[in-house]
Amino acid sequence: MSAPTAPTALANKFLTAGLAGLAVTALAFGFSENQQAVALAYLVGISYWIAVCVGMLLLILIHHIVDAGWSTVIRRQFEHGLSAFSWLFALFLPLLILAWVKPGLIWPWMDLTHVLPGGHGTVASDILYQKKASFLNVRMFTGMTLGFFAVWIWLSARLRKASFSQDADGDVQWTFMNRKTAAFGIPLTALALSFAAIYWMKSLEYHWFSTMYGVWFFANCIRAGLAFGVMITYWLYMRGDYKGIFNTNQLHCLVALAFAFVVFWAYITFSQYFLIWNANVPEETFWYNIREHGDWVWVGMLILFGHFFFPFIYWLSYRRKSTLRAALFISCWIAVIILVDLCYNVLPAMKDAHDDPLPFLSLHLLWVLTSVIGVGGICVAAYLRSFGTAKIIPIRDPRIRESLTHHEATAPETYQLEAHS
Amino acid sequence: MKKNYGIVAAFDTTPALYQACLQVRDAGYTQWDSLTPFPVHGLDAAMGMRRSQVPRFSLTGGLIGFCTGMSFIWWANAYEYPLIVGGKPYFSPMFAFPISYELTILFTAFATIAGMFLLNRLPMHYHPLLKAPQFVRASDDRFYIVIEASDPKFNPAQTRALLEQAGGKDIAEIEE
Numbered sequence: 001m002s003a004p005t006a007p008t009a010l011a012n013k014f015l016t017a018g019l020a021g022l023a024v025t026a027l028a029f030g031f032s033e034n035q036q037a038v039a040l041a042y043l044v045g046i047s048y049w050i051a052v053c054v055g056m057l058l059l060i061l062i063h064h065i066v067d068a069g070w071s072t073v074i075r076r077q078f079e080h081g082l083s084a085f086s087w088l089f090a091l092f093l094p095l096l097i098l099a100w101v102k103p104g105l106i107w108p109w110m111d112l113t114h115v116l117p118g119g120h121g122t123v124a125s126d127i128l129y130q131k132k133a134s135f136l137n138v139r140m141f142t143g144m145t146l147g148f149f150a151v152w153i154w155l156s157a158r159l160r161k162a163s164f165s166q167d168a169d170g171d172v173q174w175t176f177m178n179r180k181t182a183a184f185g186i187p188l189t190a191l192a193l194s195f196a197a198i199y200w201m202k203s204l205e206y207h208w209f210s211t212m213y214g215v216w217f218f219a220n221c222i223r224a225g226l227a228f229g230v231m232i233t234y235w236l237y238m239r240g241d242y243k244g245i246f247n248t249n250q251l252h253c254l255v256a257l258a259f260a261f262v263v264f265w266a267y268i269t270f271s272q273y274f275l276i277w278n279a280n281v282p283e284e285t286f287w288y289n290i291r292e293h294g295d296w297v298w299v300g301m302l303i304l305f306g307h308f309f310f311p312f313i314y315w316l317s318y319r320r321k322s323t324l325r326a327a328l329f330i331s332c333w334i335a336v337i338i339l340v341d342l343c344y345n346v347l348p349a350m351k352d353a354h355d356d357p358l359p360f361l362s363l364h365l366l367w368v369l370t371s372v373i374g375v376g377g378i379c380v381a382a383y384l385r386s387f388g389t390a391k392i393i394p395i396r397d398p399r400i401r402e403s404l405t406h407h408e409a410t411a412p413e414t415y416q417l418e419a420h421s
Numbered sequence: 422m423k424k425n426y427g428i429v430a431a432f433d434t435t436p437a438l439y440q441a442c443l444q445v446r447d448a449g450y451t452q453w454d455s456l457t458p459f460p461v462h463g464l465d466a467a468m469g470m471r472r473s474q475v476p477r478f479s480l481t482g483g484l485i486g487f488c489t490g491m492s493f494i495w496w497a498n499a500y501e502y503p504l505i506v507g508g509k510p511y512f513s514p515m516f517a518f519p520i521s522y523e524l525t526i527l528f529t530a531f532a533t534i535a536g537m538f539l540l541n542r543l544p545m546h547y548h549p550l551l552k553a554p555q556f557v558r559a560s561d562d563r564f565y566i567v568i569e570a571s572d573p574k575f576n577p578a579q580t581r582a583l584l585e586q587a588g589g590k591d592i593a594e595i596e597e
Contacts, residue, residue: 278507
């Protein structure tokens with residue numbers, strides 16, 4: 001088996017779309033009267049793709065730590081996805097620079113002279129800021145952000161090197177190296193993604209407390225990684241690369257994992273809401289109160305039903321978990337709703353003169369779209385560039401045979417992905 | 422003479438059994454089974470078996486569990502003995518949710534186990550195959566196919582011929 005033909009033309013198309021998206025976003029930032037709106041939209045866009053890549057990273061790490069068998073066929077595609085991390089770092093730099101050049105534009109606590117609404121003085125005189133000042137300051141923010149990317153890029157490089165090297169020499173020591181990487185990589189990645197969610201999103205409203213926030217972001221990361229995993233599977237199957245490789249049982253396992261995380265996300269998100277609702281402490285409830293203002297209440301309902309109930313009920317049946325088209329449909333749906341969930345967490349930080357959040361349906365959504373296309377185009381191009389450099393599956397992984405014949409005795413060629421009666 | 426339960430044939434290897442199952446399936450039999458000492462991947466499909474009906478029991482159990490939790494908390498706190506706790510409404514799906522969720526899981530588990538027992542007709546203390554001494558080897562090193570006399574396509578001579586043609590050995594009739 002040789003490496004698949006590199007989809008160079010496709011990669012260039014995504015790269016062009018990405019650059020166009022970034023250019024429009026940059027122009028909007030330059031000319032818009034509300035620069036905060038464009039910056040927050042960009043934060044949504046880049047957080048979205050970071051969630052996808054962190055999800056893929058976690059799925060690889062979990063695969064190695066539990067010595068999984070079935071997921072070996074799909075793992076290589078996640079490894080290609082990790083190549084986007086260094087680009088994501090480069091694309092995050094504008095936000096870091098903004099934090100120094102225009103403090104307070106995105107994260108209000110960075111500007112100590114920022115006046116709090118309702119005659120509560122400035123950030124500097126706010127006791128809730130003073131107590132958190134050693135954590136919430138621009139130096140810590142910058143250092144931690146550099147640290148998150150250092151962790152993700154370093155782990156990605158180790159995982160990719162070991163996996164690609166094994167294709168060449170078939171040495172089992174690469175598998176052991178990956179298992180060790182997973183052992184220390186999982187806590188490192190978990191800490192990095194939790195602090196990233198706290199610094200980048202939660203601290204937009206620094207008065208707020210929630211112990212579930214890091215886990216909430218983790219759940220979205222895994223769901224995003226799996227959703228894109230199903231899309232990649234569909235693409236490779238339609239392209240012909242996965243014919244005779246990917247069978248119904250692997251798809252069923254992949255979607256069953258995604259289904260489990262539908263429930264996990266709901267459990268976490270409900271718990272966060274329920275604990276705050278039940279305790280009824282003003283420092284916590286205000287966060288949901290502003291999200292019941294204007295059209296945000298409908299966004300909340302869309303998340304409740306679209307992020308949980310619809311995928312949950314749709315995926316309950318075995319047939320829809322093991323049919324590629326049904327799996328693809330809900331995966332695309334989830335990929336969109338994750339973006340809405342990030343908007344719900346980030347965009348209400350924009351306030352009007354009465355300290356109420358600006359509505360969801362507005363021109364700002366356009367900048368969210370250009371940011372998602374901009375950052376996404378670069379990420380997909382990075383994936384496609386990496387795609388041509390290695391074989392379609394880790395051909396000499398010790399578990400590859402087990403994965404190819406997952407749950408079935410006969411040759412995989414006879415399987416139909418579309419129909420299962 | 423006692424009633425005939427069915428015809429049994431023995432096979433020495435997994436592939437032989439697998440191929441025989443394909444033939445029995447394609448001959449249109451529905452009331453039959455294969456006995457193996459260990460799980461054989463892909464045998465379900467070779468036997469033409471459909472997906473289990475147990476998930477329907479699970480879903481029913483789960484729905485009943487969820488509704489039980491919600492309605493019981495509503496009945497107790499808002500209807501039978503209205504009580505304000507912690508300044509919250511008499512009833513809200515918020516605080517009823519954890520209990521309903523737990524009951525969903527509990528009733529799903531009960532329904533799944535009960536459905537499995539029901540569909541397998543368990544507990545079953547007697548089975549005609551237990552009378553045949555050669556069947557101890559079904560838990561050791563031999564593979565068997567049993568075609569039951571209750572099958573609409575069952576015909577002692579033709580069924581025996583099918584099993585012979587499929588490579589079955591020690592073909593024997595089993596009494597009820």
